[in-house]
Amino acid sequence: MTAALPMHEVDRAAETATAVLRTLVVCDLVDSTALVERLGDQRAAELFRRHDRLARALMQQHGGREIDKTDGFLLMFERPIQAVAFALAYLRDIAALGTAEQASLAARFGIHVGEVVVWDNLAQDVQKGAKPTEVEGLVKPVAARLMQLALPNQILLSGVAYDIAHRAQGELGEQLARVRWRTHGRYRFKGVPDPVPVFEVGEEGVAPLKPPPWSGKAHREVPFWRRPATVVIEGVLLLVLIAIPAWYLFQPAPAIAFANRDWVVVGSLKNLTSQKVFDDSLQTAFRVGLEQSRYVNVIPELQVRSALKRMERDPAGTVLDRATGAEVALRESARALILPTIAEVGGRVRLTAEVVDPNTQTSVYSDSVDGVGEESVLPSMDQLLKKMRGRLGESIAAIGETSASLADVTTKNFDALKAYSLGLQAMADGKGGEAITLFNQAVSLDPDFAQAYLYLANVYWTTGQRTKAHEYVLKATRNLGRLSAREKLSAEGYAALFGKPADMREKWSLFETLYPDALSGQQNLAVVMWWFDNDLKRAATEFQSVADSRHPRRGYAWMSLGDIQLAMGSVADARKSFAMAREVGATQLYLDPLNLFITTRDFKAADQALAREDTHHFPAFEVEKQMRTAALEVSRGRLPSARAAVQSAADIAEKASLEPARQRARLVEIAIAFALGDGHVHESLKTYVEEELGRSQNAASNYDYSSYANLTLAAMMALRHDDTALGERVLASLKPRIENSGFFSLEQPYQTALCEAGIAKDATKAVACLDALLSDRAYFQTRVALLRASLAAGNGDRALETGRWLIEHRGRATAEWLDQFVAQTPNLIASDEATIAVAELLQKAGKNEEAAKLLQQFDEAWAGAESATPLLRRAQSLDGHSSDLSKKD
Secondary structure, eight states: OOOOOOHHHHHHHHTTOEEEEEEEEEEEETTHHHHHHHHOHHHHHHHHHHHHHHHHHHHHHHTOEEEEESSSEEEEESSHHHHHHHHHHHHHHHHHHHHHHTOOOOEEEEEEEEEEEEEEOOHHHHHTTOOSEEEESTHHHHHHHHHHHOOTTOEEEEHHHHHHHHHTGGGGGGGGGGEEEEEEEEEEETTOSSOEEEEEEEETTTSOOSOOOOBTTEEEOOOGGGSGGGHHHHHHHHHHHHHOSOGGGGOOOOSSOOOTTOEEEEOOOEEOSSOTTHHHHHHHHHHHHHHTOSSSEEOOHHHHHHHHHHTTOOTTTOOOOHHHHHHHHHHTTOSEEEEEEEEEETTEEEEEEEEEETTTTEEEEEEEEEESSGGGHHHHHHHHHHHHHHHTTOOHHHHHHHOOOHHHHSOSOHHHHHHHHHHHHHHHTTOHHHHHHHHHHHHHHOTTOHHHHHHHHHHHHHTTOHHHHHHHHHHHHTTGGGSOHHHHHHHHHHHHTTSOHHHHHHHHHHHHHHOTTTOHHHHHHHHHHHHTTOOHHHHHHHHHHHHTSOOTTHHHHHHHHHHHHHHTTOHHHHHHHHHHHHHHOOSSTTTTTHHHHHHHTOHHHHHHHHHHOOOTTOHHHHHHHHHHHHHHHHHTTOHHHHHHHHHHHHHHHHHTTOHHHHHHHHHHHHHHHHHHTOTTHHHHHHHHHHHHHHHHTTHHHHTOOHHHHHHHHHHHHHHHTTOHHHHHHHHHHHHHHHTTOSOHHHHHHHHHHHHHHTTTTOHHHHHHHHHTTOSTTOOHHHHHHHHHHHHHTTOHHHHHHHHHHHHHTHHHHHHOOSTTTTTHHHHHHHHHHHHHHHHHHHHHTTOHHHHHHHHHHHHHHTTTOOSOOHHHHHHHTSTTOOOOGGGOO
8 A cells, every 4th residue: 555645745745836927728639539430549549649749849849848638738838929839830730740641630729828826746646647747727727718619720819818929920930921810709618707808820721710609618709689599589679670760779789798897998098189288187087087986997007007018018108099008908808998089179179088899999989078178178078987987887876976076086277187197107117206296296286186195195105204194194184075985085094094903994994895996905904904913814815815916016915925924834825925926026026035035044045035136225125135134144043244234224224314224223233132142232222222212202293103112122122131120111111102002013012021021020920921912913922922931930841832833933933024024033033042942841851852853953054153152052052962163253
């Protein structure tokens, strides 16, 4: 009987699974069974062997990878054009093979592009019959459905595969002259939730180059009145139309089957007037008006720009006209393209909007509204937008409920609106300083421009300038009548960020309910649950919903999700999330994933990630890079190097006037100094406490509570290093500010320190006090304190259990968010200290073998230690320790 695969091997195999963007090809020989019956087993087998050799040679030539094999192949390619080139060559070659063998050979293809999960099976599984490589994801069934739909010798592609391959068709070389591309409309496939645009590529004389027939598993999406099943009914209706003058009652259904929460792309506004101020301002006004709808979803500007970059177009210089806009809409799965126009006709100002089917680039609807003079433009646009929303199927009641005057929710001043529009573009380009200048210009031209104030608040919040952010949130919320319903709710959500977490959760939950596809609710709700509640499970759920979307900022969600998964102990999931963040794009592509390598002590990968990270000389990122360097150096016992890194971080922060970052770095330096056994560290701690107590006086007015978190950790350090008086003084000062604050992120660490302060008086009572704080949301330092209390109480079993938890949860130690990862390095120091404490307990209990294993792991991690720290000396005193401390300074 074969032994089962050990669980650690199963886990190792699972960790190799990676989510990547790839092209899948499903091809199938037509009527292969009939071919066997006609040729006989022997001759058919020889033919199939020749066919397989031919196909595999072509795969190698075109960069394909075989995933599975039956009558045909499941193949994977890096790029769609490689798949198309393979399919075209394959059809030519099997036709020649069929002629040589006097056997008619034909095949059909399905090609689709998307995200797939790929992993390599273990060698022992392959020996038992498993495929070497596995591929899973929605891409595979879509490619299979396309193949099943195809006619003999037909190559069918999804819309996204067509978009990318068609743009690269020049790579087909000489055969390009014979290649033809066809569009066959949108098809609905059984088991696939959304309709798929179907295209064909083929050579004249080989490919059918005609629409594939409908089947039970696939049908073309057409208006109800054009479906074959309704032909008879239409004949009857025709008679009725002739007989009854009210023919318009039976007019056909819309050519675009637009549904609630479907997406649209807003094209570039065509300005045919002499007023250049309309170029940017009206484009923005049109988007704002359409975004008021809870029925129509507008593809965000950032997402459009991202699509243009993938199309190798310059987002700043590309006009989103009919052709380009349709291509973007197909890429982003939008149901319609809307093209707005303003023109002067007979002395009147005419606003027009066309709804375009991106599949055919034909106008489905077109509406116009006329006005007189510049002052009529925004009211005319209000009317036009209501017409367009009604055309797309939104109810009159819903339009009335969510439609506010554009002059009210933006500004009547077109120069202010233009400055605001340019500010949005600057934000999209990552030019925060320029965006602030433009938004300030907008509000100087219109002091009540609430939406501009809201974006100023957004810029200042994201750059850590909380006081200024609050100032502009107040200005925005004082003019709620100048915001659309959606932006009003957003403003209330940002205002709640300066209150208690309960208010934050309430506001962003409401935003998520009313505007689920905007995803701002999910993103901000996740941040609140992570930063202020330490509720990792709920935060992961919200971040996952953003990460799985097509939101342009989903890279941040993937990055945050990776940290949360690390903290929850899901290393394999975190690895995938960080990989996805790099693939879709996010800031600090290698800095946050460094937490993964710190957790797993993969020092080589960590060094490579640090070398690749480009901070663009942005001070906040420079500080963060030095802080992560310190955490890495602590993980391998190089404490002097870690200390140098945090000193560098403090210097950078001081020069850039980033006071919270400077104080965070100074606190971490003190933690490292204690670990080094620095005799002067107690004086440094006292000085630090005095400065932070002074800074904490203004915490509430500055909306910066980092001093509270820093002081709590400083109190813990004082208590653990025989300065009980200092620790108790800090806690007494914090009591009125933290207790009942509503912030779990402040209250739980503070309660931990209070319990720890009781160890000197009654260690057993302190253990019970800390036990009451334990939960999935408890911070790492709670168990650090519990280990200390258990040892003081002489409770060896509890100390052993807690110490093992601290060793096993390095992911929590590394990636736990507590005010910008301030506890990261202290946590890692505590985790290594727990290793030695557990080894001591094990040896005391006579479990020398288990203790030796722990010591070996510690020795390997600290092999490059730079000095004989107190912890190394403790380790040396234990049996089974192998480090040669004589070589340490």
